[in-house]
Amino acid sequence: MRLLTTHLRTKSTGDREYSKSSKRRGRTSMGVRVEVIATRARGLQEVKVTEGLFTFVALDDEHKPRPLPEG
Numbered sequence: 001m002r003l004l005t006t007h008l009r010t011k012s013t014g015d016r017e018y019s020k021s022s023k024r025r026g027r028t029s030m031g032v033r034v035e036v037i038a039t040r041a042r043g044l045q046e047v048k049v050t051e052g053l054f055t056f057v058a059l060d061d062e063h064k065p066r067p068l069p070e071g
Helices: none
Strands: 002-007 016-025 029-040 045-057
Touching: none
Parallel strands: none
Antiparallel strands: 002 045, 016 029, 029 045
C-alpha cells in the first residue's frame, strides 16, 4: 500500500467535517483519493483540512502484482 497524505489546515474547535472520495481502478491496483472538508463560521466557509491518496496493489503468493478480482 502506498499512502500520501497532506494536512493542509488545522482543525478548529467547532468545525463540522465531511469527506469526499473518488476511486480509480487499474488492472493490478486501485487508488482512492479522500478529501476532508471542514465547515467554519457557522457553515458560511468551507476549508479543505486534509487530503490523501491511497494506492492498493493486489499481490500473488510471490509478492508480485496480479490482476484484481472481478467485481
